[in-house]
Structures are given as structure tokens and as C-alpha cells.
Amino acid sequence: MIEAKPIQDASSGVNLSSVSRFEDSEGSSQAPVGRLADSGVAGRRVVAQRPKLLLIDDDEEIRTQLRWALSSEFEVVQAGDRASAIEAMRMHRPAVVLLDLGLPPQTNRPDEGLATLSEVLDIDPLTKVVIASGQNEREIAMSAVGAGAYHFLCKPVDSAEVLVTMRRCLHVASLEREYRELQRKLMADGVDGMLGSSPEMQRVCTSIRKVATTEAPVLILGESGTGKEMAARAIHDQSARKSGPFVAINCSAIPGTLLESELFGHEKGAFTGAQVQRKGRIEQANGGTLFLDEIGDVPPAVQVKLLRFLQEKTIERIGGRGLIAADARVVAATHKDLDKGRKEGSFREDFYYRLSVVQIALPPLRARGDDLTLLAQAFLRRYALENRRGQLAFAPETLRALQRYPWPGNIRELQNRIRRAVIMGEGQRVSARDLELPEGVDAAVPTLRAAREDMEREMIRRSLERHEGRIALAATELGISRPSLYDLMTKLGLNGEEAKA
Numbered sequence: 001m002i003e004a005k006p007i008q009d010a011s012s013g014v015n016l017s018s019v020s021r022f023e024d025s026e027g028s029s030q031a032p033v034g035r036l037a038d039s040g041v042a043g044r045r046v047v048a049q050r051p052k053l054l055l056i057d058d059d060e061e062i063r064t065q066l067r068w069a070l071s072s073e074f075e076v077v078q079a080g081d082r083a084s085a086i087e088a089m090r091m092h093r094p095a096v097v098l099l100d101l102g103l104p105p106q107t108n109r110p111d112e113g114l115a116t117l118s119e120v121l122d123i124d125p126l127t128k129v130v131i132a133s134g135q136n137e138r139e140i141a142m143s144a145v146g147a148g149a150y151h152f153l154c155k156p157v158d159s160a161e162v163l164v165t166m167r168r169c170l171h172v173a174s175l176e177r178e179y180r181e182l183q184r185k186l187m188a189d190g191v192d193g194m195l196g197s198s199p200e201m202q203r204v205c206t207s208i209r210k211v212a213t214t215e216a217p218v219l220i221l222g223e224s225g226t227g228k229e230m231a232a233r234a235i236h237d238q239s240a241r242k243s244g245p246f247v248a249i250n251c252s253a254i255p256g257t258l259l260e261s262e263l264f265g266h267e268k269g270a271f272t273g274a275q276v277q278r279k280g281r282i283e284q285a286n287g288g289t290l291f292l293d294e295i296g297d298v299p300p301a302v303q304v305k306l307l308r309f310l311q312e313k314t315i316e317r318i319g320g321r322g323l324i325a326a327d328a329r330v331v332a333a334t335h336k337d338l339d340k341g342r343k344e345g346s347f348r349e350d351f352y353y354r355l356s357v358v359q360i361a362l363p364p365l366r367a368r369g370d371d372l373t374l375l376a377q378a379f380l381r382r383y384a385l386e387n388r389r390g391q392l393a394f395a396p397e398t399l400r401a402l403q404r405y406p407w408p409g410n411i412r413e414l415q416n417r418i419r420r421a422v423i424m425g426e427g428q429r430v431s432a433r434d435l436e437l438p439e440g441v442d443a444a445v446p447t448l449r450a451a452r453e454d455m456e457r458e459m460i461r462r463s464l465e466r467h468e469g470r471i472a473l474a475a476t477e478l479g480i481s482r483p484s485l486y487d488l489m490t491k492l493g494l495n496g497e498e499a500k501a
Helices: 060-070 084-093 110-122 135-146 159-189 199-212 226-239 255-266 300-312 336-345 349-357 369-385 396-404 410-424 448-466 472-477 481-493
Strands: 036-039 046-049 054-058 075-079 096-100 126-135 151-154 218-221 246-250 290-291 329-334 357-362
Touching: 036 396, 054 084, 060 075, 060 159, 075 084, 084 110, 084 410, 096 159, 110 126, 110 135, 126 135, 126 159, 151 159, 151 226, 199 226, 199 357, 218 226, 226 246, 226 290, 226 329, 255 300, 300 349, 336 349, 336 448, 369 396, 369 410, 448 472, 448 481, 472 481
Parallel strands: 054 075, 054 096, 096 126, 126 151, 218 329, 218 357, 246 290, 290 329
Antiparallel strands: 036 046
16 A cells, blocks of 8 residues: 655645545546646637546555646546456556555555556556555565566655656657557568568568469578568468468478478388378478478479479379379578579579579568667567566667677577577566677677678679679679779689689
8 A cells, every 4th residue: 555645746835635626516526627728619628638547556545645646647547456457457548557566455465466567567568557665665666677567666655756757657658659550550561570661671572562463483582590481471371372271391401312202292102111191292282382491402303303393283292103283382492592503503403493483582680770670679579478577678788789790590590589588587678698699899790891892792703603704794784894893803802713804
């Protein structure tokens, strides 16, 4: 119970506990009128809408005093126990709550108050809850903050401190809700949960929308952890096949001797251990989408059979003698350079061109700008909710460390680090140490000049490969003169062994 204390109005100094309440024509008590707005009609004014605040305390006198202290800026809703508090929470959805932990039936213990805190945050995790506690209950109040409360005040409370605290809570709650609405809009502009507002991700989302309406095979390129399977699922979910199955197989996780059986199935007795007939993944994906992850690791012999399937839409099980129709759309993905594999002979050229009718390249996390912070905040909220950690936030230095780190494992690494930090960390602020990130400047992060040189080096190398080392053709494609290309190659350390005059 919040201890009774005459509460002084912060602006007038009037002892609010001594002010008599006034009643309307029907006898109900009214709070003092707050800010007034002209209604536009002469002689008439209406009360401006005030944000709602839920006051939870079992002492009616204290509730009355606090109500008078806060009602000039808030519409105060009152509750005296957990049941009425939860009912009021569901009905009014206040942005801020002032909660006394000593609620009936055991007002001398914090259990009921802590249970109320938990239920309030379950209803609306963005609600800012301020705990009222005595000096000897400081540890309990800190535990409540660890469970998701935003702040705590020591009893007996002071009206000026209460008002300032609740104003600050309302401001923070408003900012968080605006941020959540912005994220919702960004996700609506994205594709099936692929969060991101960077130009790179917007181009990816546009490509997914376009290709989803077709039946063309798609090859998704990108480093490990960039979300290739999520992109494949987005293509499936936006296609005419969305009611059909989405069957995924990681080609690098299955030995080459077994991959053929996994894909095409086998007949009973086809080989030792084949005691029953088994449908392969291609048949299982009939009417839907087959996602071939890490297609770059498929052996050449299996590439031939997959090529036939792509061309004819028929397969033959191992040990079988007849062709089986299989209507499955193929979406493949890899982190490898298939163009290089094609030239080296490890990846069949005809299979490459049949598979990559449309290519979608996913950018690495380090190239997505502000998307990094957006994704980190989304993961933090998700795992804080899953683990009942309340309202966690990143410390300012943590956000800087997130931006400095190069993220070789991309989104998967970011997701795993945040999940681990939520489970193992303590307190309401997630630090760079919680994420196991270096807190200082990371020398591994390239400078702008180094990043530009890396890009130029890669563009020149690829152009030379495409034109079989012919400098003149590569220079024309790159939009520079032959001497300029020679100078660039020398500057960038390209030895020119593949170059031809």
C-alpha cells in the first residue's frame, strides 16, 4: 500500500488532500478539468482528450490523492486489486500504470503486485509500469524492474516526482508506439516478414513480387545467413502454388550417394536396405515448391537428372522403370560462385542456365545500413517476450558496436547472438559484452576506400573472366579506356595473368 502523505500540487503548492471533491448533477465525483479546447461554438468548451493512466492501490484515500495530483494531465482509471486492475487494463489500455506491490489478499507481501505486473505486460508489453515501494522494499522493487517494470518510486511519494515520472513514461511509451507503427509499415512494404528499408532490400522485395507470379526457376545468391530460405518461402507464399507444399532440402548436408535417393525416391529392392517404396522430395513437392538449398554442392551425376526434371517435369525413381509426372517449381540457393564453377567444370553449364532463369542476390548484413538496427530491435523484442524478460533495450554503446562489427554470419549470427544475450544477460540494458562483441573500434571493419577498392577489384576480375582476359572488351564494358584499366589493375594488385592483348 502506498503510504498516505499530503500531496502538493507541483504548480500551485495546494495541499490536494484537503481539497474537497466536487460532483456533477448526478452526484458522481469528478476530477478537476484539465486542458480546455475551444469547440468553435460561442460559450462552449470541451475537455481535450487526455492520455489514460491506471492507478492500482488498495488504499482508496491514497488513490484519491494521486488522482487529484495527476488528473490535470491524465485520465486516471483506478483499481484496488489484481482482478479489477486487469479488467481496467483490458478495457482502457492505458499507456502508463502506477502500481503498488502490496495488493490484497496479502498487502504485506509483493506476490500479488508482481503477478499483476506480469499480467499487465502480457496484455500490452509496451505499457510503462512504475512501481511504488518503501525504502525497505528496494530489492523487491529492483526485482520488479527486472521483470519488466519501467521505474520505481519510494514511498511516501511526492506529487511533483510522480507527475514528472509519469510524463516521462508517457513520452517514452509514445515514442515506442510510433517506432512500432513505423516498423509495421516497413514490414507491410516488405515481403512476408523480410524486414528492411534499405534500397538493397527494397530491390530484393520487388524482385520477389515479380518472380512469384511466374513459374520460372529462381536462383537465390547470397552469403551464409542472409535469409535465402526465407526469400524462397516468400516466393512460394506469394505464388499461385501457396496452397501446395513447400519442400526444402539442404543438398550439402546429404552425402552424394544418398542425395539422388532423397530427391527422386526409390523402389522396393532397388538397393540394399530399400525394403519399401519411398517417394523423393520432388514428388513430395508436387503442386508446390521444391527448395534446393546449397545447390552448388550437388554432384554432376545428380545435376544431369535434375536438368531432365526441369526440362520434362518427369522423374524416375531409383530402380524404377517408368516415368512419373512431377509438377514442382524449383527455387535453388547457394553461397558459392556458380559462374566460376561452370567455367571450371564442377557445375554443368546447361544445368546452370536452366536453373538460373531469374537470379536474386541477397545483400550481406554489413551492406544493409540501418536495417541492422531495425533487425536487432525486432529480435530483441521477440526473444525478450519469449523469455519473459520484460522491456529490454540496447545500451547506446551496444548500437555502435553492432554497426562496427562486420557480421560474417549475417542475419543468422545477429539472431543467435541476441537470443543468447537475452537468455544469459542480466538487467534491462543489453551491452556489447552480452552480445560478445568488441566494444572498441574493430580493425577488421574496412574503411570506405578499402571497400571501394575491393568492389573495383571484383568488378575487373569478373569482367576479365567474362571476356576471357581480353583487356579491350573488359575496358569497354567497364566504361574506361585500356590504359586506365591497366593502371587500375596495377593499383589494385591484379597481376593480369588472365589478360590478353
